[in-house]
Amino acid sequence: MALFIVLLVMACQGKPPQETGQKEADCPMVSQGRNQSCVPKTIDRLVTLDGAVFEYAIALGLEPIATVPSNFQTQLPALMTNAENVQNIGKGEQPNLEAILGANPDLIVGLDSHQSIYPQLSQIGPTVLFPFEHSGQWKEVFASVGNALHQQAATQSALAAYQARSTDFRTQMGDRLDNLQVSVIRLYPDGINLYLKDSFAGTVLQDAGLARPPSQNISAVEAQQKFGNPIQTRISVKYWSKLTEM
Known part of the structure; x- marks a missing residue:
């Protein structure tokens, strides 16, 4: 109607x-x-x-x-x-x-x-x-x-303004970027997801020069093949507890 x-x-x-x-x-x-x-x-x-x-x-x-x-x-x-x-x-x-x-x-x-x-x-x-x-x-x-x-x-x-801010961040961080790895998580009511390399957050981190843990440094093509999702994957609470203890 x-x-x-x-x-x-x-x-x-x-x-x-x-x-x-x-x-x-x-x-x-x-x-x-x-x-x-x-x-x-x-x-x-x-x-x-x-x-x-x-x-x-x-x-x-x-x-x-x-x-x-x-x-x-x-x-x-x-x-x-x-x-x-x-x-x-x-x-x-x-x-x-x-x-x-x-x-x-x-x-x-x-x-x-x-x-x-x-x-x-x-x-x-x-x-x-x-x-x-x-x-x-x-x-x-x-x-x-x-x-x-x-x-x-x-x-x-x-x-251009976005790229300038990314470059400025890299410059100010300098050598400290060599010793950093950044994880990005999203909490859902029924689980925890990791955002991967080609997610929105992942691309921003790349432009800022921030490295990712190997388990999250996965391209969209590889992630789609492995997890059926190009930008994120589900992890167990038990696995996340181990990560936070490291």
Whole structure:
């Protein structure tokens, strides 16, 4: 019934934005994965479908008008000037189509995990979904988002600032880096996971020059083959107790 209502309202609104005769110069076409859509050069009403793309948009100097809750939503006042006006459009795995339609977006951006609802999203507004296999690809995906959203300069500036901080950390640590190994763990209700080399945290540690224990210095390809997960693996509480005693 909810989907029927969305489709009915869209039908009443007429043609979607990419069929309204916009000049290609104002809304150039962008190919991403299996899809192609126009991305307006001036983005005023951006909707993001997940926390990662929301945070990328903020880093690029854009301010989404609607998004699913971000893991860092408590920090929004420090990140955005109009944080209190950002509309919640539901859960990351199932954004609310009616809410997205009501936001009247001029661009919808997300990850390809939302591919199943792309046909509905693209009827609401221009939609771009980015491939994102695991968190260790964050720099590549960030660059793809920046390029697609015509924010190349902001993308390069943000990545350069990140690299500068990594280099500064290495410089200040100096020889002390030679004697350090860093573990990254995540506690779940039913167990403990180790984050591996190609996780988000793992890539940051690599850039900072911090070594990992051999058991965690495993690439995404090897981890997928061994554990069925490219970025983390489960360990027993008994094994963790031994590690903390060493």
